[in-house]
Every structure is written in structure tokens, then in C-alpha cells.
Amino acid sequence: MSAKRYLLNPMRTAKQGVQVNVGKEGDEYIEITTTLSIHPDDMAEIGVSDGDRVLVKTEFGEAEFGCQTAKVPEGMIFVPYGPPTCQLMDGGTDGTGMPTSKGWEVEVTPVGGSKFEEKAE
Amino acid sequence: MTCTLGEVKNRADFIVYWGGNPAECHPRHFTKYALMPKSQFLPRGRKDRTMVLVDIRETKSVKASDVFLQVRPGKDFELITVLRAMIKDQPISEAQIAETGLSVEQLQDFVARMKAARFGVFFFGMGLSMTRGKHMNSAALLTLAAEMNAFTKFVAMPMRGHGNVTGADVIMRWQTGYPFGISFNRGYPRYNPGEFSTVDVLVRGDTDCAFIIGADPGATMPKPAIEHLKRVPTIVLDPHVTHTSKMARVHITTAPAGISAPGTAYRMDEIPLPLRPALESPYPSDEEVVRRIKETILKKPDWMGERPQMLTTQV
Numbered sequence: 001m002s003a004k005r006y007l008l009n010p011m012r013t014a015k016q017g018v019q020v021n022v023g024k025e026g027d028e029y030i031e032i033t034t035t036l037s038i039h040p041d042d043m044a045e046i047g048v049s050d051g052d053r054v055l056v057k058t059e060f061g062e063a064e065f066g067c068q069t070a071k072v073p074e075g076m077i078f079v080p081y082g083p084p085t086c087q088l089m090d091g092g093t094d095g096t097g098m099p100t101s102k103g104w105e106v107e108v109t110p111v112g113g114s115k116f117e118e119k120a121e
Numbered sequence: 122m123t124c125t126l127g128e129v130k131n132r133a134d135f136i137v138y139w140g141g142n143p144a145e146c147h148p149r150h151f152t153k154y155a156l157m158p159k160s161q162f163l164p165r166g167r168k169d170r171t172m173v174l175v176d177i178r179e180t181k182s183v184k185a186s187d188v189f190l191q192v193r194p195g196k197d198f199e200l201i202t203v204l205r206a207m208i209k210d211q212p213i214s215e216a217q218i219a220e221t222g223l224s225v226e227q228l229q230d231f232v233a234r235m236k237a238a239r240f241g242v243f244f245f246g247m248g249l250s251m252t253r254g255k256h257m258n259s260a261a262l263l264t265l266a267a268e269m270n271a272f273t274k275f276v277a278m279p280m281r282g283h284g285n286v287t288g289a290d291v292i293m294r295w296q297t298g299y300p301f302g303i304s305f306n307r308g309y310p311r312y313n314p315g316e317f318s319t320v321d322v323l324v325r326g327d328t329d330c331a332f333i334i335g336a337d338p339g340a341t342m343p344k345p346a347i348e349h350l351k352r353v354p355t356i357v358l359d360p361h362v363t364h365t366s367k368m369a370r371v372h373i374t375t376a377p378a379g380i381s382a383p384g385t386a387y388r389m390d391e392i393p394l395p396l397r398p399a400l401e402s403p404y405p406s407d408e409e410v411v412r413r414i415k416e417t418i419l420k421k422p423d424w425m426g427e428r429p430q431m432l433t434t435q436v
Contacts, residue, residue, distance in 0.1 A: 007194055009177070009178075009194075011142070011248075012142070012145065012146045012247075012282075013145050014144075014145040014146070014148060017145075017146065023361065023362075024337070024340055024363060024364060025362070060343075060344065061344050071179060072178050073177070073178055073191075076177070076178065076194065078178070081341065082340065083339075083340050083364060086340065086341065086342060086343060086344055086347060087344050088344075089342075089343035089344060090343060090345075091320065091321075091323075091324035091343045091344070091345035091346055092324070093314070093315055093318065093320055093321055094255065094315070095314065095315030096255050096256050096314050096315060096318075097301065097302045097314035097315055097318025097319075097320065097321060098250075098251065098255065098318075098320070099320055099342075099343045100251065100252070100253065100255070101247070101251045102247065102248065102251050102252045103194060103195055103252045103253055
């Protein structure tokens with residue numbers, strides 16, 4: 001089990017923006033919001049490969065994501081905003097009215113199964 | 122210290138996107154306002170403009186930039202503070218610069234370009250305003266923009282997110298004097314982000330009912346806020362089935378604003394744009410539903426009995 005902590009940055013993508021309007025129940029929206037982008041070396045360190053599932057934990061909650069390698073800085077993870085990222089957010093707003101939605105320290109551990117296998121089933 | 126996008130289009134020759142990815146999130150921003158348009162003052166369009174992108178990673182917007190500054194995550198405030206010192210030729214240590222993840226040469230070049238500009242704009246996104254530091258980061262950038270006016274014209278503008286969030290702020294401002302986080306509990310508006318703002322009210326469990334119009338907090342808010350929405354009776358007005366409508370006690374389908382219902386949308390520079398409906402809808406508009414609910418409530422007897430003229434004694 002990996003004990004290294006990563007910096008999770010939820011973000012927006014054009015595809016996600018389109019799918020928000022198409023429908024949040026759609027397979028494509030669910031796929032986009034449950035797939036995180038990570039540096040290949042970090043992925044190797046966690047012990048997973050493209051398409052594998054990981055459990056992402058903050059001190060406030062946890063959610064499962066599929067992995068994909070991407071050109072992102074080492075130690076950082078990016079995932080489009082969506083219902084899974086809500087599960088990881090703290091309700092505190094530091095008196096601003098807005099919760100911190102980027103830059104959480106998270107723990108990432110592999111879970112059994114791959115997103116591709118699940119699709120094939 | 123801001124301006125309209127029309128001024129940006131016609132005059133801004135130095136554009137900085139800070140903590141935003143317009144290539145993906147505001148795909149028409151480059152072509153309609155900030156980079157490509159030709160004007161009387163910028164006759165060669167893109168060639169007359171310089172674009173600097175400040176972000177923690179290489180996004181798709183990097184290809185459109187002239188200079189990319191990859192700031193270390195969580196160090197935006199430090200970088201802005203260093204820049205504020207550098208424009209005024211105040212001493213900065215190498216360690217302070219190294220902390221930002223950028224080199225002295227990069228920052229000197231950035232400052233020189235800012236000072237050489239005729240009309241500079243900072244467009245800042247959630248990468249600045251929603252990371253640690255939040256409004257302090259935004260305030261620091263606004264201060265830098267203000268201080269740059271000692272050298273040349275400089276403005277700042279937030280890159281707003283979903284459609285017409287600016288409209289909600291503008292309307293609340295001219296109705297109450299405050300943009301958001303407003304409580305009417307005492308019969309007059311009071312403003313206190315962190316106390317009266319939606320997330321805080323929900324997380325503390327201060328509300329026993331929620332009325333949600335054209336928003337989907339069930340898919341965007343933190344888990345503790347969503348959990349409270351599930352506990353209380355929630356009424357949703359939305360054209361679509363959403364995560365929020367599924368947990369709501371009542372979901373009233375309404376006509377999509379701007380497509381089937383008329384109205385006014387505010388652009389991110391607070392310019393109001395009237396919208397004419399292009400398609401007919403069998404559903405009523407949000408406005409009509411709210412008006413009918415209000416009329417029905419007014420017919421009911423007041424829960425306080427005969428309401429006093431002033432509510433100053435009510436706490």
C-alpha cells in the first residue's frame with residue numbers, strides 16, 4: 001500500500017462542460033468524472049497501470065477513480081469536477097463561503113479490477 | 122479596477138491568464154475578446170498582443186501563450202507578492218524567488234513586459250481563487266493590478282464559471298447591496314460570507330428547507346452540504362433531472378432560460394445581454410413558477426399572526 005501523499009487538483013475540461021449539459025447520468029460524463037490523470041512514474045509507484053482503479057482518500061472522504069497517464073507534474077493528480085470529487089471535499093470554507101476545491105493532499109491506493117475489464121463485462 | 126471585454130478586445134496588448142485554462146473552459150475567450158480580434162489600436166490582432174499564462178501545469182492554453190510561467194502549487198500569493206516588490210524595485214532574496222518555482226530571469230522578463238504594456242489585463246481563474254489562500258490570492262492580484270497603474274494601464278477580471286453566475290451577483294448587489302452570502306432573517310439583508318453563505322448554512326444544518334433554482338448542488342457541493350440537503354425538504358426548479366432533483370422532495374420542470382424562456386444574462390464583465398427564446402417549451406419559466414408560489418404563500422395566514430411594522434426586536 002502506498003503511503004505517499006499526492007496533491008489532488010479537481011479541474012474542468014471542455015468535454016466535461018459539454019457532458020454537463022448532455023446529462024450527468026450519461027456514461028460519458030460518469031467516465032470523465034471518475035478518471036484521474038497522473039504522471040506515469042507516480043502510477044508505477046502506486047502499483048497500477050492505465051485503466052486500473054484506485055481509491056483516493058482525503059481526511060474527509062474517499063472515492064474510487066480509474067487511472068490514466070498524462071503529462072502532469074509528478075506528485076500531482078488532476079480529475080474533472082463531479083460527484084466523486086464532492087465526496088472528497090471538506091465542508092469548511094475558512095469564512096469565505098467557498099469550500100477549498102483544489103490542492104488537497106490525498107492518499108492513493110490500488111483497488112482490484114480495471115475500468116476496462118468492468119466495461120468488457 | 123476592471124473594464125469591459127469590449128475594452129480588452131480593442132485595447133489590451135498584454136494579457137495574463139492566471140490559474141485558468143480558457144482553451145478548455147472559455148473556448149471563445151481567445152477568439153472573441155482577448156487574443157485574436159483586430160481593432161483600431163491593435164490592427165494586427167494576435168501579433169499586437171502578448172499573452173502570459175501562469176498555472177501549475179501545462180494545460181491546452183499553453184499553446185496559445187507567448188510565455189508560460191509554471192508556478193509551484195500553492196505559491197500564487199508568494200509569487201504575486203514578489204512581483205509587487207519587483208515592480209517597485211524593492212529588494213527580494215533568491216530564496217523568496219526560488220520558493221515560487223520560477224527563476225529571477227523569468228520574473229524580470231515578466232515585470233519588464235508588464236511595464237512595457239500599454240493596456241494590461243489579469244484574467245484570473247479558479248486556480249487562483251479556489252486554492253489555499255482563496256480571496257487573499259485574488260485580493261493580492263487585484264492589488265498588483267492597482268499598483269501597476271503607477272506605470273501603465275492595468276486591470277483585472279475574474280474568469281467566471283457557469284452561465285450567468287455574474288447575473289446572480291449583479292442582481293443581489295443592486296437589490297441588497299451585497300453579492301452573495303446574504304441573510305434576510307431579520308427582515309433586512311445582512312452579509313457575512315462563512316456564516317450566511319449556502320455551503321456554510323447547509324454544513325451547519327441551519328436550514329430546515331431548501332429552494333434551489335437552476336443549480337445542482339448535489340453534484341457540486343461538499344459531501345456534508347449534500348447530506349444536509351438530503352435530510353431537509355428540498356424543492357428544485359430545473360429543466361433537467363439532476364443529482365439534486367433526485368434527492369428533492371419536489372422537482373418542478375421549467376423551461377430552459379435563454380432557449381425557451383426569455384430573460385437577461387450577464388456576461389463575465391457584467392454587461393447585461395437580453396435573451397430571446399428560440400424554441401417553445403411546454404414548461405413554465407422559473408420566474409413564473411416562483412411568482413405563482415409567492416402568490417400562493419401570500420394567500421396563507423401569516424405564521425406570526427399580525428406582523429409588526431418593524432422587526433427590530435426579532436433576533
